[in-house]
Amino acid sequence: MTKADLMAFMPLIILAGGSVVVLLAGAVRPGGWLYELALAFVAAALVWTIALPATAAMPGLAVTPFSRFFAVFLDGTGLVALLLASGYNKRRGIVGEEYPATLLFALAGMGAACAASDLLMLFLGLEAFTFAFYILVAVERDSVRGGEAGLKYLLNGTLSAAILAMGIALVYCSRGTLKLAELALQAAPPEPLFLAGVCLVLVGLAFKLSWVPAHLWTPDVYQGAPAPVTALLSTASKGASVAALLLVLPLAAVWRGGHDILWGLALATLVCGNMAALVQSSIKRLLAWSSVAQMGYVALAFVALPAGGARAALFYIVAYAAAGLASFGAVAVLADGTDRDAIEQYRGLGYRNPLAGAALAVALFSLAGIPPAAGFMAKFAVFSAALRAGETALAVVGVLSALVAVFFYLRVVVALYMRPADGMEAAVRPLSISEGVALAIPTAAILFLGLYPSPLLDLLIRISR
Amino acid sequence: MNIYLALILLLPLLGGLCNALLGRLLPRRVGVIVACGVIWGAFACAVLAFVGFTGPVRVELGSWLAAFSFQAPIALYLDQLSLGLTLMITFVCGLIHLYSVGYMQDDPAWARYFALLNIFVFAMLTLVLAENLPLLYLGWEGVGFCSYALIGFWYTEEKNATAGRKAFITTRIGDTAFGIAIVWMYQLSGSVSITHLNSMGALIPAAVVTTLGLLLLAGAAGKSAQLPLSVWLPDAMAGPTPVSAQIHAATMVTAGVYLLARMFPLIGSSETVRAAIALTGGITAFYAATCACCQRDLKRILAYSTISQIGYMVLGVGVGALPGATFHLLTHAFFKALLFLGAGCVITALHHQQDIFRMGGLRTKLAAVYWPFLAGALCLAGFPLTGGFFSKDAILGGVAAQGGALYGGLLLLGLFTALLTSFYTFRMVFVVFHGEQEHSLSPGPLPQIMTLTLVPLALLGLCGGLLNLPAYLGYEGVLDGFLGSIPGFGGVEQASHADEIALQIVAATLSLAGLGLAWSRYTGSRRADALAREATGPSGAGFLLNGWYLDNLYWALVINPFNHLARFLWKRWDEAGIDGTLDGLARLTARLGGLPAAWSTGRVATSLFGLASGVAIILVYLVWVTLS
Amino acid sequence: MIVPLEHILILAGLLFFLGMGGMLAWRANLIMMLVCIEVMLNAVMLVFVGGSARWGTADGQLFAIFIMALTSAEVSLALAMVVYLHRRRKTIDTDRFSEMKG
């Protein structure tokens, strides 16, 4: 490992090391500037990644434009999630160093997964961040729901990890290597053992991406976890999983069945997610089901992989992450230290807390795919890819389910702005600076990507080659 | 000439706008003077135009509708026909405006009244002077609107407002046919200029000409209250009486006749159209005359008589006796305006009493009204040597000249109608003015201007025959000569002089017979008897009183179904049908949304099962793919 | 090779589905579910070791060792969760933790 390699891998090291440092600092000075410290680490990793465009490779890991893109993406979301969490956790009595430390660890894990060049590192990265999320989801010890959510996530997660591991094992068994590049190069007609492995890997990742039928944990976990955790879970972990899937999918590129499976997954996910969201009364569950549906569009992009689906999926996940951060972030702010969760309880909040309300509304419009929000460009990219790939039927289903989605997103907007607030507490907590920044970043990203997506699109074209 | 024509139109328009916009600010006297002044100014211009008239002129004042081949500029066309009508309109309307000054002296809404009256004149003149059909249509609809607004002038009473609405809608049904005819002619010739269209006759297939003619006839029937669209005119009497005189007797209602005459070179080439026009006119004349015999409202009698007289004119157009029809149009304008104005005097004097059975014996008390009124009645009844006698005879002569069973029948019908006309006219005169005064209505004072305006009209009505004396007197009629050069007006088939004299003798006899019949029934000793019998409503009178129950027929056939259909479509189709379906669809979607949501039971085993089932499905699929 | 790869795979497959089935069936006892997970992961390790033997590379064995590490971490966390939940509800029946649904 040369010095150059070290420099290239430094962001990962900063995050992992930062995690340890925060843990130790918490032990030394409990209640100190832990969040700020963690923020500094994430920011450092972010700046490093952007400032040093290096590529490097070592066994199992490789820093490529692709991984650097994801590093920026993940660190960005991590930054926002940390900003959100600092205030939220104080209000909810979540104290201690474990939160920022675990979060840093999760980021490191996700970064590793995106930079993986063999299946072992991929697996370790994925499981590392999932493991971190087991903790984060249940981090609120006083919350009944937090515990329940933790349990559900844990059991589902371990089962899917087993399935994923089995898939990797079968692939290894049939090909004798774990290196992604070698696996993708082999032109041998895929034998059943290999395909079974790929299929199991797909199911394992489907869990992380909340694809039907591996989606059932999503609403419960999103609802039970603290909102900033949900914000991170629904964005960064999805992003890392998309990256993982993009790394893995070339393995089955020649197999038509992979397409068919994804087709079925996309269809089921689109329909299930959007339909189930219709009947929700809890805003977090609604957003959870909507995130299931959003992953359906990502699946649609994967179906259209040969026709530019990769960059569509990447753009989609970025746009979705911005919206997810803004929406869960706004929920974290608007919940205001209470258990406010029913959509009904959001009546009139758009006026009582205009900035958070606006962020939520913009995010919802983005999720609904209405311009000028980024979600529109994302859907545009996905539908373009789908049509180019000849997936007209699926595109039409996507469009129609988007229509259904508009309805439930609007329900929240309606509650925010159009229903009278029925005499609740008058005092409004002003937005703290960190919350303001945490909401402003994704909201600005949504609008910027919605109006001028060119830079990102060009970048994606370059890295997805 | 341009300036005269422009002024003829602009003066009434400006007067109308002045009163409409500033009417509330101006003192009454100024407003009234403006209103009357502009009309007389227009008349003066018309006279000047007449003096300077050497031949038809076309004047383009500005552009209006101009899109590609569709060119309808604001262009006027002054020929003998439009010039004659313009003179008549400005003159009669001028008198009626003067009359209105007296009639409306106590009404606070005078500004609205005069504004509408002026705008009406503008629209009517536009109609007459228009060079192209869209512009004619502008006038046509404009007079319709003014008629609507003036019928419902006293809007607080629902009856009046409803009458206005009825008039507007009924005439618009005809207008629609007219509109279709216009666009059709545009499609055929690429032009909407009247002169151009009239020169196209030969190039258009006969069947098309027939259809066009029937459409125009329908348009004319609406405006001129011919069957089957006649129902609005009797109700239109709800408006102020000068309005009835101006709009519903002298000018607007004859617009249909004008239209048919104007377009005759085009549509007259179709035998069917001519027969249809003649039939419509003849039957309407008869129909309205029968109805007039039993009316007891003074203005309704006049309204039915108007319908009947216009029926004659239409009949005249149908047989190609265009000069005769125009002649009758002019004399009718004079004497019918006179009768309405006279009736207005009577009604005003009797404090808005319109029931003739509650009048009587007014001959002496309203002598200044009686004599002009009598003059008008003589004209209407076709009393020998009055204007109405000659003009009606010109039409009947035209019918007689046609020959054949159809026209023979129409001639007989026309003659019988003449008898009826004479009868109901004098019934009216005798019941109102003769006998003893019923009840305790004592006539109040009348503004002098109201009675004075009757005189010129009476003179014109009585002497109107001089305009166009019959050919057998040795020289060509003034009007015939004047109009003869217009396409379609010349070369009218003339009955031989002997026939014509015979016809006139018959007509005169019938007129006198009607007079005698009315005299014997409504004067002297039998008067009380007749009045009592009619007041209780003899059998069959209800049929005639209600205009053959045409209104009821329309209610049953059109209006009620329309109301129900409208409500049905709204409630059952729009709200229950379309919206109901969509709302149902939304509910169904929400229901279906419950399914995937119900899958999420909250038990962790369910989600584990989901994951496992994913594995199972995917592996089964794999096996299936591998095996097949 | 002493044991054919097919046999290893069949055994691993049996173990894997046994574990999976057990996990679904034993939902009344969280600890048993964790045990079943272990069974599944053991099946995975078996495949890795078998693969490693087939290709003569150490990658599979390495992976198996990592899985062991991962498993121990997971189990420790899971047992902490068991304690935590038991303290709250006095039960480790997972079906009882179904407050959030729909």
Add this chain to the structure above:
Amino acid sequence: MMADPHLLTILVFFPLAGCLLVLPVWKRPAAARPLALGVMTGELLLALWLYASWQGLAALKPILPGYLLVEDAPWIGAFGIRYTLGLDGISLLMVMLTAFSFCVALAVSWRAIGEKVGLFLALLLAMETGIMGVFLALDLALFYLFWEVMLIPMFFLIGIWGHGRHIYSTVKFFLFTMFGSLLMLLAIIALHLLHAQQSGVATFGLHQLIATRLPAGTQLWLFGAFFLAFAIKFPLFPLHTWLPDAHTDAPTAGSVILAGLLLKTGSYGLLRFGYPLFPQAAQTLTPLFYTLAIAGIIYASLVAFAQEDMKRLIAYSSIGHMGYVAIGIAAWQPVALSGSIIQMANHGVTTGALFAMVGMLDERAHTREIGAFGGLWGKIPLWSFFFLLFSMASVGLPGLNNFVGEFLVLSGTFTKSPLAAGLAFTGIVLTLVYTVRLVQEVVFQTERKPLPLADLDRREICLLALLALLVILMGVHPAPLLDLIHGPVKILVGGAP
């Protein structure tokens, strides 16, 4: 003559800039109102200035034939989307209508909107940008973007300041339009891909895409999607049911904009994009189009007759009036098309005015039920006068504006389809039937309920007088507008190469 194409960008985004200015002071109506007024007036002046100089601009012959100004810049290279704005006579007419309608909307809500005034104005301004964009975009993706953007402010406008079942109505409105436009989005993308396949050029530019050769079946599908989106906006029977609800429950300004502009985007889209892109498919679907339009005219007129709420009645009348625009486009013939375009402007003015007037009445009486009024001529003569005038314009009385459009439409249509034109003529009677019923029951007869009504104030008189002047001017002297659209219509009908 300065012919800076950036004028178009200014035209589109000046209101948005105004919106951003208003937002910070959204809690201070006294500051927000004049600001919004200034921006909207400025926009109107800009539009009028463009109109005043259109002949000069036309002489300059910009890149695209028939266009006065064209602005083109790369935007999203990866998708082949460009920022292409173009102004021709038709757009200019619509731009003027837009700028004007927004001034009207502002004027009618000057006092009527008392809550969250700044927000209201900001939304109005944002919407103005969206609508301007729709009328100027020449890149299909850009067009779609504006097409959707303009919905959002309207959604809030109805939802926040509406009355009655306003939430139901606004959601219905939004979903209806989204339904159509989402399918159109797919069609736009598909067209783009087909063009790219044929020519190797990835573009959404209208004038490039027109050249795409499409098999009949594909063309039909794509046109169907476009048609659906536009037909919903139009709205054509039976896709119209969002409109009465939206109109009835919207604040007055919302109704003015809805009737004046949003419906026009449907017709505009059809004639700017739908027909030129898919001429054969349009030809095939013409009978359907005629049928729906005529059914709409007759049906809406009948239903309007049965209404009890004034706004609802006028809303249904809108459907009927737009039916004429529809048949004019269906005929695709120069005279009819000119009529349609003029009718779009006319309807915007007339119906906008009627909605504004009902709004004024509602402000005073707090009811819009026809049965509550009566004899208003005696009580508020000025209001009644204007109401009668606009009603008469709406029934197509010659000399007033609607007649021009309707008559040209019918004349042109008759040359193509006598049957359609003939049937459409019946609408003229039906329109009169419900309009005079409305006028009679509200303006005439006697007062039915004692309502505290004051006649128009100075602001309202000025506004209505201006509208009335337009109604008459456009009715008597439509030539300048007809000249303006003559060239573009000729190009449209000349057929795409």
